[in-house]
Amino acid sequence: MDSEVLKACPFCGKRAAVIATRPVNKKWIEYPLCEYCGAECETVEQWNTRPLEDALRAENKLTHDLFWKVTDAISDAQEKYDSGENTSLAYLLEKLKIIASE
Numbered sequence: 274m275d276s277e278v279l280k281a282c283p284f285c286g287k288r289a290a291v292i293a294t295r296p297v298n299k300k301w302i303e304y305p306l307c308e309y310c311g312a313e314c315e316t317v318e319q320w321n322t323r324p325l326e327d328a329l330r331a332e333n334k335l336t337h338d339l340f341w342k343v344t345d346a347i348s349d350a351q352e353k354y355d356s357g358e359n360t361s362l363a364y365l366l367e368k369l370k371i372i373a374s375e
């Protein structure tokens with residue numbers, strides 16, 4: 274269990290988690306413990322599982338990727354306009370429709 278990396282504490286957000294040990298039924302068991310706030314969990318997997326955080330990161334990545342696709346489309350339309358190619362708002366709208374359909 275020692276080689277596994279513990280995420281920051283899900284309660285206080287500090288990077289103060291350690292693998293602690295305690296006796297249970299005459300055996301020593303290891304468990305994640307936050308040395309800052311005292312939060313603890315049964316397993317590293319439970320400690321590191323953050324379904325809401327993971328969902329928000331995935332959503333943030335999609336938003337980030339979409340932002341850059343739209344920015345690239347605008348830059349492309351601007352370059353075509355600056356080079357004297359016949360571009361119009363319709364060209365940009367068509368590119369944005371393609372992005373929206375992906």
Ligand SMILES: [Zn+2]
Nearest residue numbers: 282285307310
């Ligand atoms: Zn904590």
